Amino acid sequence: MTGLRDxxxxxxxxxxxxxxxxxxxxxxxxxxxxxxxGLAIYQRSYFQRIVSCMREQFPALCHALGPSLFDDFVAEYxxxxxxxxxTLYDLGRRxxxxxxxxxxDKDAPEVWIDFMIDLAHYERQxxxxxxAPGQEGxxxxxxxxxxxxxxxxxxxxxxxxRFPVAEYYHAVRAKSAPALPPATxxxxxxxxxxxxxxxxxxxxxxxxxxxxxxxxxxxxxxxATVARDVGIPPNDVRRSWHSxxxxxxxxxxxxxxxxxxx
Amino acid sequence: MRLTRPKPLGxxxxxxxxxxGHILSEWPAVDWFEAISENFMDSGGYPRxxxxxxxxxxxxxxxxxxxxxxxxxxxxxxxxxxxKRLADEIKPAGISDHLCWTGVLGLNSHDLLPLPLTxxxxxxxxxxVRQVQDILERPLILENPSAYVHFAHSTIAExxxxxxxxDETGCLLLLxxxxxxxxCFNMGTDPLAYLDAFPCERVVQMHIAGHQHCGTHIVDTHDxxxxxxxxxxxxxxxxxxxxxxxxxxxxxxxxxxAECHAEVRKANxxxxxxxxxxxxxxxVSNPVDFMVPQVMDSTxxxxx
Numbered sequence: 001m002t003g004l005r006d007x008x009x010x011x012x013x014x015x016x017x018x019x020x021x022x023x024x025x026x027x028x029x030x031x032x033x034x035x036x037x038g039l040a041i042y043q044r045s046y047f048q049r050i051v052s053c054m055r056e057q058f059p060a061l062c063h064a065l066g067p068s069l070f071d072d073f074v075a076e077y078x079x080x081x082x083x084x085x086x087t088l089y090d091l092g093r094r095x096x097x098x099x100x101x102x103x104x105d106k107d108a109p110e111v112w113i114d115f116m117i118d119l120a121h122y123e124r125q126x127x128x129x130x131x132a133p134g135q136e137g138x139x140x141x142x143x144x145x146x147x148x149x150x151x152x153x154x155x156x157x158x159x160x161x162r163f164p165v166a167e168y169y170h171a172v173r174a175k176s177a178p179a180l181p182p183a184t185x186x187x188x189x190x191x192x193x194x195x196x197x198x199x200x201x202x203x204x205x206x207x208x209x210x211x212x213x214x215x216x217x218x219x220x221x222x223x224a225t226v227a228r229d230v231g232i233p234p235n236d237v238r239r240s241w242h243s244x245x246x247x248x249x250x251x252x253x254x255x256x257x258x259x260x261x262x
Numbered sequence: 263m264r265l266t267r268p269k270p271l272g273x274x275x276x277x278x279x280x281x282x283g284h285i286l287s288e289w290p291a292v293d294w295f296e297a298i299s300e301n302f303m304d305s306g307g308y309p310r311x312x313x314x315x316x317x318x319x320x321x322x323x324x325x326x327x328x329x330x331x332x333x334x335x336x337x338x339x340x341x342x343x344x345x346k347r348l349a350d351e352i353k354p355a356g357i358s359d360h361l362c363w364t365g366v367l368g369l370n371s372h373d374l375l376p377l378p379l380t381x382x383x384x385x386x387x388x389x390x391v392r393q394v395q396d397i398l399e400r401p402l403i404l405e406n407p408s409a410y411v412h413f414a415h416s417t418i419a420e421x422x423x424x425x426x427x428x429d430e431t432g433c434l435l436l437l438x439x440x441x442x443x444x445x446c447f448n449m450g451t452d453p454l455a456y457l458d459a460f461p462c463e464r465v466v467q468m469h470i471a472g473h474q475h476c477g478t479h480i481v482d483t484h485d486x487x488x489x490x491x492x493x494x495x496x497x498x499x500x501x502x503x504x505x506x507x508x509x510x511x512x513x514x515x516x517x518x519x520a521e522c523h524a525e526v527r528k529a530n531x532x533x534x535x536x537x538x539x540x541x542x543x544x545x546v547s548n549p550v551d552f553m554v555p556q557v558m559d560s561t562x563x564x565x566x
Contacts, residue, residue, distance in 0.1 A: 031450020038411035133306030
């Protein structure tokens, strides 16, 4: 007698690996469908459902690769890292890392693959920020908030890339069919306010400053870090931070900070 | 657990991302909404904000696709606790899922896979439904899935399986009329005989949807209007279940809200045997367009 566990293990493998061996052992033909034909509907739907979701989660990467090649990457991804979560939102969680680990050009790295990996990281971050707990409906920091009480808000992320992936992504969004950009380091802050995620280009110095805050330090520590690592006199960094229209004001206006007490 | 049928909610629609803006601005005269549980139980962003606002004005049913009640893996307790938390916050009129399994060995195919209907399966699902109901502190509502295969080892017909499951556990039933039509066509069996055997007195909700007829078989695509034959089956089923909540599922190629709303209102015509207009004539079973938020529309690139 065949147990339920055996049947489920068999069917799951049949979906994942497109195998229909033993379908006759577990399935009976119906009046309309052979065992193989019925199984094939599940096999096709499994793959198409996931590809469809991945295309939605990585629209710019899909544009860059073209749908056919993108689908091939997804097929390999889900074969090696099949979905585990109860939510389809997690489908793309490991995709950028997977592309990086399995890149086919390990012996002679190719620039376009670096771009694909960075773009996948950026798109995943946007996807996460879209649905993460945010600051909507709560108080943000204001110009009067003391430095010691400034904290980055929950729906905030930093990105450092080898390509201008944010520009590429938004060019795809604008349907302007962008070409593969040349390698140029880019740093960005991503922040969600009023359920809209903004990507703000940063200088490397600003990225360092915000990274220090993200790591749990206060503004004084960030000023000291930038002064030390970039070689700028601390007073110059402090002046830049506090000047009218400077970093502090712009980032408060952009909703980077909440006011933290206690 | 005592079997109590909740008050009928009327005609409802699925709460889908593409309609969020319309719903929040127009507050359309829909009787109730069904929310896919998994789309909202982890959400801290706009989808959850929309659900909270919609729940202030409309009755909500939570409909799940990942409970995997038939899986031989252990029940996913963190998932069930999250579902309970969502239910405590949203206060839905009911929580439903499918008589299916979605994966084993910790995987999730994100499909509603059929169970071999055997005594072993019935005992297994019965145990799990009881556990789930203890955790959720309410009767679970289970839906008949669409199917494309028949297990050689099955010994119990699906209506009998659901009747015995409901008898044993007190769970309630969601009769998906389109799934009855699709499954019976694919199995070569009679949908009327299916309804004859179905425990209609346990039904608290019905689903209707469009499907793709592929000649040799039918795929449950939810991507087009309801076909005339399904409306007819709905009319017959409704006469047997009495007044229960009815929901239109439209999950692929989702049209504007007004079109979905007009489609579900055809159910009123069907009830009085005034046949609704039939739908005009390759898709995915249980499509997931509704699962994917439009992230690209919610992001902007600021100036340096």
